[in-house]
Amino acid sequence: MVSPKIAVLIPCYNEALTIGTVVKDFKTFLPQADIYVYDNNSKDDTVAIAKAEGAIVRHEKRQGKANVVFKMFREIEADIYIMIDGDDTYPVDCVQEMVDQFIENNCDMLVGDRLSNNSYKKENKRAFHNFGNNLVRNLINVFFGSELKDILSGYRIFSKKFVKNYASTIKGFELETDLSIYSLHNGLAIEEYSINYRDRPEGSESKLNTFTDGFKVIKLFFNLVRLYKxxxxxxxxxxxxxxxxxxxxxxxxxxxxxxxxxxxxxxxxxxxxxxxxxxxxxxxxxxxxxxxxxxxxxxxxxxxxxx
Structure with missing residues (x-):
């Protein structure tokens, strides 16, 4: 049996402090995968470090995580796509188990669930993020009749069918919300895998703004309810x-x-x-x-x- 071709997708903006660790971890725990780092106008050494660790580096000039991911989906050919942030907050040592679950259950999307074991609540130091995660999760579960535990996780595995059919008009950090609602609306097979989240290392700064990006996510949610329901x-x-x-x-x-x-x-x-x-x-x-x-x-x- 031919092994599936796996691509690791890492959208990056100013992640010089952590990108090397993320690439090395995938080289260790998933050596058969192709690792792609798409840089989004970083001002630090993200590109140089990613190249030095053996990643395939490409660029997206349009600012915004969603713009980067759309370009990745469009350009990269694989059977299984693993999307992860370059901030070293998600564990890589469990990735093979995640891939096995994804293949065994014939999923369209597998989500790395940070919230089930309370690791996000313990590790996350950003004010109101736990409240925001719970609010968005509860809204989506009520309106779409689902039981998802983590709506906003940036650690996901996709099928080729999902990647090549996904379409959206968003640009930034609302991506995860859109991916979840898109999947629920279209009746795709979603599963979750409980992971141990860890906060960013000292010196690494989040690009998220609690209130601005939180408002964008809530606004997107109601727009998608209007569109899908x-x-x-x-x-x-x-x-x-x-x-x-x-x-x-x-x-x-x-x-x-x-x-x-x-x-x-x-x-x-x-x-x-x-x-x-x-x-x-x-x-x-x-x-x-x-x-x-x-x-x-x-x-x-x-x-x-x-x-």
Whole structure:
């Protein structure tokens, strides 16, 4: 039996302190893999160190992790793709077990789960990151009916089918959220593997901004709910508008039954407009939901036809 071709994908920006360790670890624990380091305009010695350790180094000038990963997916040919950050926060010694689980269970995506064993909670020193992880995870699990434990992990394994069919318009660190919701929406096979997360070594700085990037992730989540679950999204909007419209209508109706005359005509007109808009919102959700169903069917046909 021919062994699958494995590619390790490491997007990097100013990771000179840690990239050498990450590449060496993969050389040790997964020697059959091709290791690709895609540099995203680093100002330090990331490129030189990666080359010295034997990685295949390429470049992406457009800033943003998602831009780097999209280029990787487009250019690299393999059977199995392992994506990992270059900050040495994810363990590599378990990668062969992760690959074995991925192959054995015929996954589309395997996620390195940092949260199940509380290693992220213990090691992570960045304020509000634990809260943000739990918030995003709970939102996605509720809205998409899933039971994922780690939505934002940057340690993932993908099938070739996944990589060659994945498409998105995001640019930055919202990538992991998009990957998770994309997989759930399209009914792909997702599994998780519990890993021991460790914080960045002293001197290595995170590129994430807790509040700015957190807001981007939450904004992306609601945009994806609107895109992938339009009936739910517009149904909620419709219900809110309808209730507000009915509440505004109470006063004019009460006046009519009491005085046989409506004095607050503008209020009546406004309430009727709200109810009409609520009905339009509901119809919009129905139409977009049908389009979404057809799109998922077309995706499955395209996905299954990918060799």
């Amino acid at each position: 339009p009936l739910l999204f517009f149904g909620v909007v419709s219900a809110v508008l309808f209730i507000v419209g009915v509440l505004f209508m109470i006063v004019p109706i009460t006046e009519y039954f009491e005085y046989k005359y409506v004095y607050k005509v503008p209020t009546l007109i406004f309430s009727i407009m709200l109810i009409i808009v609520s009905l339009l919102a509901f119809m919009t959700g129905l139409i977009l939901d049908n389009i979404s169903i057809i799109d998922r069917k077309n995706f499955r046909v395209r996905y299954n036809s990918t060799k």
